[in-house]
Amino acid sequence: MPRKPKQDRSRATVDAIVEAGFIALSQRGPADTTTRHIAEIAGVGVGSLYEYFENKQSIFSAMSQRFISDTAAMIQPLTPTLVQMPIDEAIRTLLNEFRNFLERDDGRYLKCVRHAMAVDFELHLDPLYKVLNNVIMRYLMEHPETLRVSRVPAITYIGINGGIFAVIRHLSDPDPMVSFDEMADGLASMIGHYIAAELSLVRDVVR
Amino acid sequence: MPRKPKQDRSRATVDAIVEAGFIALSQRGPADTTTRHIAEIAGVGVGSLYEYFENKQSIFSAMSQRFISDTAAMIQPLTPTLVQMPIDEAIRTLLNEFRNFLERDDGRYLKCVRHAMAVDFELHLDPLYKVLNNVIMRYLMEHPETLRVSRVPAITYIGINGGIFAVIRHLSDPDPMVSFDEMADGLASMIGHYIAAELSLVRDVVR
DNA sequence: ATATTTTTCCGAATTGAATCCGAACAAGCG
């Protein structure tokens, strides 16, 4: 039964362990990442891992949680800028920011996400969803004409999931059929065209 | 160093092991699936696992490979039907077939894919890509006007990846924001609108 | 300042699953 850290010192230890998890995982891959590696990198004894984590899995779980919240924190401040852009440019920007984020620190996150997906990736995805939904909501408010577009929730769902996984897949694909920019451009113009088509439909009906 | 099976008997063993892998994984989850479980379900001794597989991981790897090739085999025969449909209906059909496939045998595949993604999912995705690309190629041939649509490779890339992962995500999402049908409909009409928009653009230019 | 309690840290010892290996069993083959 793992304890909650009550003092600053122990909070630092927990942090060091999670951080060490990212480093170890990106250096040696999931198969060769042992508890001893993690402990060594974190500069703590093996026993300490089990003071705050049920088992090795739950360290990965914490990493996956941290990854999602870091992603959300990265996107949050972009919101005001994004909502002012044309939709296709907004999407391209978002995808590029996500890419840069994944490739930060010598691709540490990127090397981890694949394995992270195995643990309980989706269990922790919620915060990211919240932020992205918020971006979309604000966008709709900022461009009232788009409120008439139908199937927004479905398109949102596909856009978010498709976007996340297409980027991850693409960055780990050794020989992608299309360049990253082409892909970003494709998604952007697909959604852009969709909205344009929907709006012109609305215009026709009104007319 | 795993051997290649040369006799029928041993090929059956290899098959039984992979099959047992699916059963064990879907029954007990990745954490509690031991080599002994797999061996027991397959009705072979533990040692036999290591005759044909480097280690436990590579059993999972073989499963992931088999999953992909089963998926491709499921889609292949649908090609002639699909290419005759309007694009949006074709997409809806494909997504629904994929869904049924994943939920077959009490969701055995579905329970495995998440874990499978951790192993080397993308390493084996190629056959599925080939089949889907083939479907799309034939579709383009069957509907020559669509040959003028731009960014086809990018849209294909996003459609395939987005489609696969959106379906998997959706089926393992305990509380999805949209129904499966709404999602399928969303993807279908997004691509449908995209193509329509592109075609009307072409018409305008020609005019 | 000192005693007491709580929190944190540790690493040697334990446990159990993955992997190895050599003996035993079947199949092909002259």
Next chain:
DNA sequence: CGCTTGTTCGGATTCAATTCGGAAAAATAT
């Protein structure tokens, strides 16, 4: 049949995950 080669098996071995009991450090009480 002998002989060779392919196949199966499960106990023995190895190695990483986890446990545990107590030492050190910090917080709190006296």
